[in-house]
Amino acid sequence: MLGACSNGLSSSGTDKGGKETITFINHKTDWTGNGKWKEYTKEFNQKYPNINVKVETITDYAGQMKIRMNSKDYGDVFMLPDTVKPQDFKNFVEPLGKQAELEKKYMALSNKSYNGTTYGIPIAVNTxxxxxxxxxxxxxxxxxxxxxxxxxxxxxxxxxxxxxxxxxxxxxxxxxxxxxxxxxxxxxxxxxxxxxxxxxxxxxxxxxxxxxxxxxxxxxxxxxxxxxxxxxxxxxxxxxxxxxxxxxxxxxxxxxxxxxxxxxxxxxxxxxxxxxxxxxxxxxxxYAAIGPDYNIAINVHSQHKKAAREFLDWFINDSNYYKDTGAISAVKGKDYPAALNSMKEAGVKFIEANPAPKGKESLFSDINNEAEIGLDTTDATKQRIVDAAKGNTKESFNHIMDDLNKKWGNAVKNVTGK
Missing domain, CATH: 3.40.190.10 (Periplasmic binding protein-like II)
Structure with a gap:
């Protein structure tokens, strides 16, 4: 299901008055229906009146974007799906800067950084x-x-x-x-x-x-x-x-x-x-781990990269997205939402997953893809477990776990040679 709203032109481009239109593709379909995206583009235009933002939302975001990214037509600004391998970021995404420099201001960047370069910034940090x-x-x-x-x-x-x-x-x-x-x-x-x-x-x-x-x-x-x-x-x-x-x-x-x-x-x-x-x-x-929500990124094929970057920076630094979604801001030093403070009061400790060692940023992704288990990226294994528990297949839980271990073990060996 697709939804769209804009404050001007219907597609990315530049009108006769010199206003650029960029397309922002994301997964927040509910905000198309409730008018929230119109509020955001209006707020953005108070600071950048010469940039029109066409917002396009997709329900099955990861699945549809995987198809769209086979072409160059996936907007100017978009949410970077986890299906893109770290070593392939450069083929799809415009670099945003050096990770070490950006980490002075933002948290949780390791997920969409590779070889010291950051390609996406979390729209929010969640648990x-x-x-x-x-x-x-x-x-x-x-x-x-x-x-x-x-x-x-x-x-x-x-x-x-x-x-x-x-x-x-x-x-x-x-x-x-x-x-x-x-x-x-x-x-x-x-x-x-x-x-x-x-x-x-x-x-x-x-x-x-x-x-x-x-x-x-x-x-x-x-x-x-x-x-x-x-x-x-x-x-x-x-x-x-x-x-x-x-x-x-x-x-x-x-x-x-x-x-x-x-x-x-x-x-x-x-x-x-x-x-x-x-x-x-x-x-x-x-414990509850804090980690990035979708990372906002810029299409490497965009013809409007400057305008796209201005929107991306505004979205992360100036918009109220993290407050409006009850999340943590990726900008360091901002307050946690009340809903997560209640977890702290219950004694739950927050931790952030350590990044992969240098030179091994894509290792987990490579093993996961080789194993074809879909850990973090698809629902296939979880659906398989549900099907077995429902009695829709003849598999036992232990059989599924043994099969996952076999696939994962072989993938570790094939990818690492050990």
Whole structure:
């Protein structure tokens, strides 16, 4: 689904009055409908009156952009999908500057930097965990959110028994993007800032007792117990937000960027809370990793790079995007949103994943692509787990984990030669 709004011309170009029009492609379809993007372009024009911004939004953003980026037609400014390999950034994206210099002002740049050059800046910094309607939990007699996988799975089952009309955990199986959040929680769930780097040498990261196995087992058990939606293939992302707000859904594994969207739909916004994934690290603490949302970038083929850079800089430095989405600003020194302060009060510690060692920036991506597991990038493996738990396939959980270990182990060997 596409949406668009603009404050002038219909496509990138320059009019007779010398005004340039740039196209900004992004994933925030809800802001097309509620008029938020029109507010932003109007604010931008107060500072840059000679630049028109055509905003184009896409629902299946990562999937559609992967197709569009086979051509040069993917806007002037866009959100850089994770499907682009770091070593390929230069083929698609205009460099923004040296990472070391930009890191003096911005955080979380390592994700879209390569060989010391930064190609994208996070539109916001989020944490990944679980977005919950705590009223659903409290109505089932669960007053404190669980801190272990076992407690969480039990709580979901308790909710279902107390109120069969409620879906305790919603997977968003059919969205083709949301289930990647089950991968994103690994740094916080483990409390290990180096877990992703360690996976580049670990040939069995999905073995029993390891973080990824534990995370995926929560998903499998919840589905197996009947505590997720009846038909995963018919899930609806937009409707799920309203259902969570209304107490028809108890929890969804998501990024903190979704807090504001669901709270805006709720009769009592305080019912909607964001919590850490229910795992406790070896040191006894609960952690939530902070990391970049989409990174805003400039098309290397753009004919309007100066105007595109002015919009990008305004968006990161001057707009209220992080406040409007309940996120953390990528600009260092700005306040955390109230929703995440509540996590701090609950004793949750925030950590940021360590960047890959110099010269190995693409190693994880290379192994992941070689393994064809889609960790962080696709929903395929998570959907496979749901299908098995539903009984739609004959695979067992252990069989899937063994297969993932085999694929990952072979990929590590093929890519590193070790």
């Amino acid at each position: 990944t965990g679980i977005l919950v309607n705590m009223k659903v939990f409290k109505d089932a007699g669960i007053n404190e959110f669980p801190k272990t996988p076992e407690e969480f799975v039990t709580a979901l089952n308790t909710i279902k028994k107390k109120n069969p009309d409620v879906t305790p955990l919603y997977t968003n199986y059919a969205s083709n993007w949301a289930m990647a959040n089950w991968d994103f929680v690994r740094t916080g769930a483990s409390g290990d800032a180096d877990i992703t780097n360690k996976m580049t040498t670990d040939k069995e990261p999905f073995a029993k007792g390891k973080t990824m196995n534990t995370i995926y087992k929560v998903l499998f058990d919840a589905v197996k117990n009947g505590d997720t939606e009846a038909d995963p293939s018919t899930t609806d992302w937009e409707q799920s937000k309203q259902d969570l707000a209304d107490g028809k859904i108890g929890a969804m594994v998501l990024g903190s960027w979704a807090i504001e969207q669901v709270q805006a739909l709720a009769k009592n916004p305080d019912d909607i809370q964001f919590v850490a994934f229910p795992m406790t690290a070896e040191d006894g603490n609960q």
